[in-house]
Amino acid sequence: DGGITQSPKYLFRKEGQNVTLSCEQNLNHDAMYWYRQDPGQGLRLIYYSQIVNDFQKGDIAEGYSVSREKKESFPLTVTSAQKNPTAFYLCASSPRGVAGGRNEQFFGPGTRLTVL
Amino acid sequence: QKEVEQNSGPLSVPEGAIASLNCTYSDRGSQSFFWYRQYSGKSPELIMFIYSNGDKEDGRFTAQLNKASQYVSLLIRDSQPSDSATYLCASQTGGFKTIFGAGTRLFVKA
Numbered sequence: 038d039g040g041i042t043q044s045p046k047y048l049f050r051k052e053g054q055n056v057t058l059s060c061e062q063n064l065n066h067d068a069m070y071w072y073r074q075d076p077g078q079g080l081r082l083i084y085y086s087q088i089v090n091d092f093q094k095g096d097i098a099e100g101y102s103v104s105r106e107k108k109e110s111f112p113l114t115v116t117s118a119q120k121n122p123t124a125f126y127l128c129a130s131s132p133r134g135v136a137g138g139r140n141e142q143f144f145g146p147g148t149r150l151t152v153l
Numbered sequence: 154q155k156e157v158e159q160n161s162g163p164l165s166v167p168e169g170a171i172a173s174l175n176c177t178y179s180d181r182g183s184q185s186f187f188w189y190r191q192y193s194g195k196s197p198e199l200i201m202f203i204y205s206n207g208d209k210e211d212g213r214f215t216a217q218l219n220k221a222s223q224y225v226s227l228l229i230r231d232s233q234p235s236d237s238a239t240y241l242c243a244s245q246t247g248g249f250k251t252i253f254g255a256g257t258r259l260f261v262k263a
Contacts (some may be wrong), residue, residue, distance in 0.1 A: 080241070146195070
């Protein structure tokens with residue numbers, strides 16, 4: 038059963054703590070992404086990776102870090118430097134893209150992070 | 154800053170009516186366009202993809218693209234209460250980086 042899994046579904050963090058959100062895919066996709074979604078807003082790109090051992094910052098990378106040691110896995114760490122981390126975090130993956138093609142992103146179920 | 158703009162709504166239509174959702178984008182280099190549906194508390198799922206000017210139909214859904222006007226729309230015919238969700242418009246350049254709009258909330262009244 039192919040897909041993307043994220044864990045945990047809900048996460049509570051105290052201020053000053055780092056937390057790591059898990060994202061795993063078994064779709065054999067090359068590219069993986071992390072987005073943040075705040076209420077009433079669209080998806081904002083945090084980090085993305087097109088191949089193993091390589092990743093780039095998105096539009097709101099400050100206070101976050103990632104790694105891509107395996108094709109299947111793209112964990113996101115929310116550090117204490119992230120000033121307002123409470124949000125819904127979505128991981129996605131896609132095959133190697135072709136310009137003008139149907140380069141659909143497949144999303145995981147999301148992790149809702151709350152800072153107490 | 155490249156952007157995708159949508160009316161946040163809510164857009165309310167009666168059951169059986171046509172719902173019309175609109176989107177504009179700023180990057181003339183955008184090549185592919187997507188409509189995702191997102192139910193409350195869930196992740197987005199793709200419902201339509203379009204890359205050529207004109208209309209593309211899939212069941213009750215029709216996507217329309219006008220690159221000269223940098224305008225994308227989604228029509229939902231015979232709207233059902235189960236269509237009530239937030240619809241995200243997205244543009245893509247170079248087969249990879251995707252920019253999402255903030256979404257339009259649709260309510261279909263039974």
